[in-house]
Amino acid sequence: MKISDLLKLSTDNLRRRKGRTVLTLIGVVIGTCLIVVMISLGIALNQQYEGMLRSYGDLTKIQVYNYTYSGGGNNENAPPVLDDKMLETFKQIPHVIAATPQYQPSNLSAQLYAGKGDRYQTYFNVNGMDPASLEAMGITLVSGGYLSADQTTTSKNKIPVLVGENFGYSFEDTRKSYNSGKRYVYQGQLDANGNPVPPFVDINKDKMILRMSDNAENNPKTREYELVVVGVMKSDYNAGYFTDSGIVMSIADVKKLEQAYQKLTGSKGGNSYMVSSTGGLMREKDNGYNNVYIKVDDVDNVADVEQQIKDLGYKEIQSLSQVREQMQGQVRKQQLTLGGLAAVSLLVAALNIANTMTMAIYERTKEIGVMKVLGCELGKIRGMFLIESGAIGFLGGVVGVVISYVVSFIINNLQTIIMFLGLQNQQNGEMGYDSMGMMGGGMMGGASSIIPWWLVVGAILFATLVGLVSGAVPANKAVKISALEAIRRE
């Protein structure tokens, strides 16, 4: 028996029982549609979360702290010292591309000067970072180049630095009184003609002097360094606030300045405070950098790297991927609940198919008997019924997917559609500007229902499979019918 004949027999049978076939189909259509729409909602939700997270910052960064909440000052529970040696250990962990603190020395105070007669002045605030990590940490440059490892203090008193693109605005004019509006220039300030006011200091041209002092009342001792701007960082809060108006130096240079300051003032370095800004208890003993940033090559490896850092003894570890996992977990839970509901409806559809096929077999018992007596092989009889049930599943799946697209379109364009129907009334006044923007952006800046191609293929395959599986039992029953009894039946 040819496959084409088998197919024709099956489709003829389906067509003959049109009403029942359609009713059975509707069940599958609803089931498929529900599943597809539910999953599409989940996918869209996930994408929105991802987008949201990306706007929060870099997903591949891990922050490691040198203290623990749980142990307090207790030595046994404390993590190992977070020093340069440990940084090297971190860098050895697979998938880690960079590890650096953003070291802000606690025992160093100095001023920066620029302009004639040190007219412009600002407090010296520095971030000591591993030069090799700058690019990996997401710092991008407006001009110039990154610091390089061998490019530390060029001559004795010259220190290479990166500065934020708006660093110039942090200077104030010491000639103006504190009450004068002219003492400061802030970013985005416009003059009378509407042109932006440039900062007092041009970071690309003006010479900047770092001066520290022991603050003695008479004849204070000072030390001076010149900061050489090798690159200007693009302001990007995801990479760190310091990229806007801060200074980045190599760790080595920061430590050198720190030592110089201690020598100058005679103050001992170390842990002058015991409680961290986040409330964690600090240990009295020097435990290295307060925190260290680690960059991982891929989001999927973050959890792995985190585990290895935990294994080193660090308890306080933060990363956005933890948040991401939580979010994903939530989405998954939602998807499971929604998908479960949808699955129940498809289960009902499956029972429906089984019922339809059982009835079909009951009706056609005699026919099956005759076919058997006339030499139709058992496999073909089974095949005939499986094709019928499979076709119901397949057709239902296809129609279900098509309807899902319609539903998805409606969900995604709900606002537009509502507006089109003239149902929206609150925003009528300011329609021109506001709602146009909303139309373009949609909800939360993305579609609420996304149907990728694999969902389409998967749904149709699944529906077909449901058809085949629910047809299997009836088809086997058909095969087992005794030809003789079937023929005798009226």
Added chain:
Amino acid sequence: MNPIVRVEHLRKVYRVGKEKVVALNDVSLGILPGEVCCIVGASGSGKSTLLNQLAGLEKPTKGKVYIGQHEISAMTENELAKFRQAHLGFIFQSYNLLPNLTAVENVAMPLMFKGVGRKERTKQAMAQLKRMGLAKRANHKPTEMSGGQQQRVGIARAFVLKPKVIFADEPTGNLDTKTTRQVLYRMLAMAKENGTTFVMVTHEKDLAGCADRVITIQDGNVLSDIVVDEETKAKNRAQMFAGVEENLVPDEPVAAQPDTPDTKKSEEK
């Protein structure tokens, strides 16, 4: 000549609840190739049971059934299906045409199971229908045909594969005398033409008279197994088919030559 259908000590016992019904006790027989064989006997004697065993529709409780070299009583269902496709034909008392197929599609069905293409099998089925005088009815559904016409479609279906053996259980049981004679005439003619062995269960004594061999069953045993001599046979047939030949619906229907009123009446009642 070796028998084409051979039965050795066949026994069939049905179990109804706790009771045993011995439908066939101990039957041995042989039917020669090309023979027309009638199985007769009282109601409940076991004729249908015997035929079903011969055709492999049921497994015997004991004993063996051979068709040619093949022991069909030992075959699996799938082997039997193949075997039927190749060698056996069936005619049922209640026609058993598929109600949703046209006459020609019904006749072509065994060919379809065998894997013959649509065009070829329609051609063969058409030819077979023509020989049964049903060319005009080729595209009719069974419900649109009389009993006699349906049985002719059934006969065409049984013969379309040119099988070695055809089994028929009271093929004329639902037809009136006149139609019975016509149908029987065609069956015998076709069997002769193709050299088909024809095994038929019947109640009617005069039908049996036309057979080459008459096997009488009583209470599950063979009461008699008689090869009818040529003379008696010829006489019986002449008597039986007198006037049938003239009244037959022509093989090739011609519009200008309408059926006799008599035939028409019996066919389309």
